[in-house]
Amino acid sequence: KLDRKALPAPDKSAVVSRAYEAPQGEIEEALAQIWQDLLGLARIGRHDYFFEMGGHSLMAVQMHNRIREKFDVDVSLRSLFEHTSLTDISDLIMTLQVAQYSNEDRERLEQKLSLLTENELLALISESDANE
Numbered sequence: 001k002l003d004r005k006a007l008p009a010p011d012k013s014a015v016v017s018r019a020y021e022a023p024q025g026e027i028e029e030a031l032a033q034i035w036q037d038l039l040g041l042a043r044i045g046r047h048d049y050f051f052e053m054g055g056h057s058l059m060a061v062q063m064h065n066r067i068r069e070k071f072d073v074d075v076s077l078r079s080l081f082e083h084t085s086l087t088d089i090s091d092l093i094m095t096l097q098v099a100q101y102s103n104e105d106r107e108r109l110e111q112k113l114s115l116l117t118e119n120e121l122l123a124l125i126s127e128s129d130a131n132e
Contacts, residue, residue: 020045027071028090034066035086049084073097 023032023046032044038059039050050060060080067075067089073096075089083089098106113121 018045018047021047023086023090025090027093028086030070031067031086031090031093034063034070038062038066044086046086046090048086050080050086050089051084055084067093071097073100 020043023029023044028046032046035044035048035050035053035055036042039054041053044053050063055063060077064075064077064080067073071093073093075092075096079092080089083092101109116124
């Protein structure tokens with residue numbers, strides 16, 4: 001057994017501090033909510049790291065299950081240990097979601113998008129965000 005009272009107090013100066021930047025986009029926001037629930041924290045930034053924020057292997061398994069339920073993708077547990085920032089895991093989820101489309105669907109979508117101007121693309125993204 002470990003006598004926790006005999007351990008020295010944590011050195012707060014050893015914790016890496018970063019400027020808070022709010023999660024951006026639907027995936028980051030939903031993933032941040034999962035982290036908040038698991039870690040019991042009120043605020044998670046997009047550059048925060050799961051294990052630095054108090055996460056551990058059992059919580060990583062819970063996160064894995066919640067990601068599968070929420071996003072309908074299967075992120076490997078190994079990936080969650082290799083990519084531990086909110087943005088890294090969010091990017092991984094997005095990559096897996098895109099990979100679920102068939103190559104033919106992707107090619108058709110890429111063709112259609114390549115015909116749009118930059119302003120049309122921005123308007124499409126803005127409209128999509130407004131509808132969600």
